[in-house]
Amino acid sequence: METNSIIELINSHRSIRKFSDEQLTSIQVETIVEAGRWAPTSHHVQAYSIIVVKDKEKKEKLAKLAGNQTYVETCPVFFVICADYYRLKQASDKHQQTFEVGEQEQVIVGAVDAALVAQNMLLAARSFGLGGVMIGGIRNDSEAVSTLLELPEFTFPVMGLCLGYPAQNPDQKPRLPHEAVVHYEQYDQTKIDEAITEYDLLMKQYYHERTQGKRSETWSEQMAAFLSTPKRPQVGSFIKKQGFLK
Template sequence: MQTDVTRLIQSHRSIRKYIDKPIPEEVLEDVLACAQWAPSSHNVQAYSIIVVRSAEKKKQLAQLCGGQKWVETCPVFLVFCADFYRLKLTCDMRGTELLADEVENMLVAAVDTALAAENALVAARSHGLGGVMIGGIRNQPEDVARLLQLPELTAPIMGMCLGYPDQDVEQKPRLPQRAVIHEEEYRTEHLPAALEEYEAISAEYYSRRTKGELTEGWTRQMADYLKKPRRQHLGDFLRQQGFPLK
């Protein structure tokens, strides 16, 4: 049985084109308040959000994200950062040491940041906005950190374009539930058939969306995507930012 909220969540689409209309301040304030009310492990709240409206700064970020023009053209671009700088100040205030090299702490920061971002996107959509997550914010993290003046113990995790939609895109199909949802224990016997089914569904979707230019489905795309190293510079960047990961 669906509710208004579940219908909104299940109608998700990534929106990359926006009409020339600013986001009212009270709407953005509500979106950001919702981000802050996301769950947080032990209430650590290990994230910060940079709100970018400057046309010049968005233009630079668009290039740093791999030439994604919608970063430049969206009315508001949010940068969600893992943040232990504020927690270091907290520890300094109380005379304790922050163990920034703990893998658990980095995981908490990444999860907290992602939960806040998802809350923000759902809240934005409830106001009639559209958006898209931007993983390309991690392409050149040192330059992003310099541009946004990120202090030590912070790192950009994802960006988010927000604006009023100027496109009506088809919803991208998701994996069959039986490939994702398991009762009581992880079951593997039905996965090959579910993946083949999804390959056919997703191949048909991509072929239709690209007018035949892309005919490979999800499994073939993932097999190609995951065989290549990606953003190998992130480890060095995190260490430079004060995260001496074990």
């Protein structure tokens, strides 16, 4: 494969959850946010907003709401990236047009827009030598997060992003084999079982070495357990409350 500095940056991704005391400059924060703003967006709707959180007390509250993830509190800057149709409602009202966000498509568009923004921001941060981790736990209690951040109707938090200077150097977690996720011309089911078996052996070794033998479960075991129970069922009802999925 060919490579360059951008490819190497992307392919060296690791989640960083421990940060030094060094703070980000206001210029760095604004540059990272600006990189997020230039992410691709569906139909130019730009259905996202970025909440920049530096206040210690507010980060502490968000850490608890996200499942007591302490790195939300200890990172220098925490971002909450939201799906946002509030501005679009205002645009519709301005031109006396009906406002149709009741179908699932608009929820998907908002979530995809937010995810693209977050990834741009993380890559921009890493170009400065920073590290970070995405926080799905921000959806554990979407209503409380929205109240804390004073989010209006037609918005919902999609993910958080911790950023700071790394104070750890974790090994890179292996990804699924190429054959399991990349298909040419059509989906090839015949390679999936073998690829999962191969990956299970790799991840079992990874966890064994990472935890000095305390963990040794395979990827498929982990995923089967994870998907055996509903996850954040309250998210759907909150999204409806905010004006979507009517």
